[in-house]
Amino acid sequence: MKLSGLQVVDFSQFMPGPTLTSVLADHGARVIKVEPPAGDPTRHDPESPEDFYAACNRGKQSLCLDLKRPEGLQVALSLAARADVLVESFRPGVAERLGLGYEALRALNPRLVYCSLSAFGQTGPLRELAGHDSVVQALGGTLPRERDGTPVTGGAPVSALLGSLTGLAAVLMALLRVRDSGIGDYLDIAMHDCLLNARPYAIRHALTSNGASHRDELAMLSAYRCADGEWLCLGGREPRFCQQLLTPLGRADLIPAAQGPGGQAQQELRDFLASTFASDTRQHWLAWLEARQVSAAPVLDLPHALRHPQSEARQMLTEDAQGALHYAGALKFRNEPARPDLRSARLGEHNDVLLAELGFDEHARAALYRSGAVVGTN
Numbered sequence: 443m444k445l446s447g448l449q450v451v452d453f454s455q456f457m458p459g460p461t462l463t464s465v466l467a468d469h470g471a472r473v474i475k476v477e478p479p480a481g482d483p484t485r486h487d488p489e490s491p492e493d494f495y496a497a498c499n500r501g502k503q504s505l506c507l508d509l510k511r512p513e514g515l516q517v518a519l520s521l522a523a524r525a526d527v528l529v530e531s532f533r534p535g536v537a538e539r540l541g542l543g544y545e546a547l548r549a550l551n552p553r554l555v556y557c558s559l560s561a562f563g564q565t566g567p568l569r570e571l572a573g574h575d576s577v578v579q580a581l582g583g584t585l586p587r588e589r590d591g592t593p594v595t596g597g598a599p600v601s602a603l604l605g606s607l608t609g610l611a612a613v614l615m616a617l618l619r620v621r622d623s624g625i626g627d628y629l630d631i632a633m634h635d636c637l638l639n640a641r642p643y644a645i646r647h648a649l650t651s652n653g654a655s656h657r658d659e660l661a662m663l664s665a666y667r668c669a670d671g672e673w674l675c676l677g678g679r680e681p682r683f684c685q686q687l688l689t690p691l692g693r694a695d696l697i698p699a700a701q702g703p704g705g706q707a708q709q710e711l712r713d714f715l716a717s718t719f720a721s722d723t724r725q726h727w728l729a730w731l732e733a734r735q736v737s738a739a740p741v742l743d744l745p746h747a748l749r750h751p752q753s754e755a756r757q758m759l760t761e762d763a764q765g766a767l768h769y770a771g772a773l774k775f776r777n778e779p780a781r782p783d784l785r786s787a788r789l790g791e792h793n794d795v796l797l798a799e800l801g802f803d804e805h806a807r808a809a810l811y812r813s814g815a816v817v818g819t820n
Contacts (some may be wrong), residue, residue, distance in 0.1 A: 443470025444749045444778055448617075450474065451521045451631060452502065453542070454531035455482045455532035456574070457599060458633060460498035461606040462613070468575055468771055468780040474521060474796060475502040478509070479817040481789040497769065501783035505797075506790030506817040509540050513815035518587040520800045523550045525614055526620075529557045534569045540583045553614040554626040559609050561601075563632030575599035575633070581769035582637035588663035589659070604640055661712040662687075665741055676715075678737035686734045692716060760784070790818030 448471040452463040460475075460482070467473040475482070480811055484494040505521075507514040519541070522528055528547065537543045537558070542554045550737040558564060561573040568581070578601040579585040586594040611629040616627040638645075662679035676687075691714075691793050699711045719727055724740060731738040742750065748759060760770040762784045793816055797807050810816040 443781065444775075445470035448472065449525050449528065450527040450529065451476060451518075451525040452529050453518075453537075454529050454559060456484060456531070457498055457602045457607070457750050458605040459529045459531040459557075460484075460653075460784065462490070462557070462559065462609045463502065464498055464500060465606075465610055465771070465773070466613075468782040469773070470781075471527075471669055473502040474525075475499060475504050475787070476509075476518060476521070477504055477506050477789060479506060481506070485789065490715075496786040499786045500768070501785070502787060503792035503796065504787035504790055505701060505793055508815050508817060509542070511813060511815040517797065517800065517810070517815065519547075519550065520797075522547045522554065524800075525551065525554060526617065527555045527557065529613075530608070533561050533572065534558075534560065534564045534817075548626065548628075552626060555613055555620060555625060555630040556626065556631070557609055557613055557631060559605055559631045559633075561632065562634050564630045568634075575602045578602075580631045581605050582634055584637055584641070596818050600640075601633040601637040604636035605631055608636045608639075631808050659708075659712075661708040661715060663712060664712065664715075666716055666719040668719050668724040668727055669721060670723040670725075673722050673741035674719065674727060674731075674738055675741050676736070676738050683736050687731070687736045690734060790816075793818045 445466055448466065450463055450466055450471050452459065452473055454460055454463070454473045463471075463473045463475075479658055480486075482495060486602065487494040505517075508515055509518055511517055514657070523678050530542070532540075538546075544558075547554055547556060550619065560569075561578050562568040562571055570717070571577075573581075576585070576595045580593070582601060586597060588594060602630060609629065612629045612631060616629060628656070649717060657761040660679060662676050662684060663674050676683075679700060681697075685694070686696045688694055688696050688700060693714060693729045696711045696714065699708055702708070704756065728738060728740060754758070756774075758770055758772075759767045760782070761767055768782075768784050771782060773780060794807060797810065797816065802810065
C-alpha cells in the first residue's frame with residue numbers, strides 16, 4: 443500500500459481529526475489511536491455510538507492512556523518519538539500543558555509532522571472556544587437559511603469535513619518536505635479557516651455588499667415540488683440550460699431573467715417553474731429534463747442516495763465479512779485502491795502489543811496498569 447510504513451499517532455477525537463487519520467489508515471498507514479480512560483466521546487454517542495465511532499476510526503489500533511499521569515505521558519512521548527505524523531484536537535494550549543506540545547516533541551523527533559486540528563485555530567480571540575460544525579458554520583457565514591432568514595442546522599458537517607481534507611492535504615505535503623529535507627513541520631488547521639477558504643468566489647461580493655455574504659436565491663439552482671409530492675432540483679444557469687428548459691416550455695421570454703440576478707427579479711420565473719413542475723410527477727419531469735440535457739436531479743435522503751445507481755456504480759459501499767455495509771471512501775486509485783480494514787478496535791485493545799513494541803516488559807506493563815497510566819485489562 444502507498445502509505446505502508448507510515449506511523450501515525452492520533453490523539454484527536456470526534457470527527458475532523460479521526461476522519462483525516464482514517465483516510466491514512468485506508469491507504470496503508472499504521473494509525474495508533476490514543477484514547478483517554480473513558481474512550482473517545484463518540485463511543486458513547488447517544489444516537490448511534492457504534493456507527494459514529496466506527497465510521498471515523500476503522501482500521502486503527504487503540505491504546506488507552508491517562509495522559510495526566512507521568513507514566514502515561516512517558517508512554518505517549520515514546521510513541522511520538524517513533525511517529526511520522528501526530529494529529530491532535532485538544533483545545534489550544536492543552537497539549538503544551540500535558541507535555542505533548544510541538545516544541546517538546548520536535549526535540550525528540552525532528553522529522554515529526556505535527557497537525558493541530560481545531561474549530562478556530564491556535565490564535566485569535568476564539569482560539570479557546572469549544573465548537574462543533576454548527577457553531578463554526580454559524581460564525582463562517584454558511585449556515586443554511588429558510589427563505590424568511592431562519593437558520594437551519596443539522597445538515598452535513600461541512601466545516602468538519604473540510605478541516606479533515608485540508609488537514610490531510612497539509613500532512614501529505616509536509617511529508618514530502620520531510621522526504622527532501624529531513625525536517626518536519628507544525629500544521630495549524632482551523633475548521634473556520636477551511637470554511638472561509640471554500641468560497642473564494644463569494645469573498646469579493648461579501649466585502650463589497652455591506653457585509654452580505656449570500657446571493658439571492660437563483661431560480662435555475664432551486665428545488666421544486668412535483669405533483670406526487672417529490673422534489674427535484676435544477677443545477678445549471680448557463681445559457682444553454684436556460685434555453686433548453688424555457689424554450690420548449692414556451693417561455694423563451696424568461697431566459698434573460700434566468701441568467702440575471704436572483705431574488706425578487708426572478709419571482710415571475712420562479713413562480714412559472716413552480717407551477718410547471720407541480721403539474722406532473724418527478725419521474726416525468728426528470729425524464730423530460732434529461733431528454734433536453736437540462737441539469738437536474740431528484741432530491742434524495744441519504745439512504746436513497748447511497749442506493750442510487752450512480753453510487754452503486756462508483757462502489758461507494760463495501761461489505762464486511764458479516765455482510766454489513768460500510769462507506770468505502772471517495773478516493774479512487776486505478777493502480778492501488780484503498781483496502782480499508784473495516785473493523786474498529788475495542789478501547790485499549792492493543793495496549794499490550796504497543797507497550798511491548800515500546801520496550802515495556804510484562805512487569806513494566808503490569809506496573810502501568812496498577813498506576814492507572816494505562817487503562818484496560820492486562
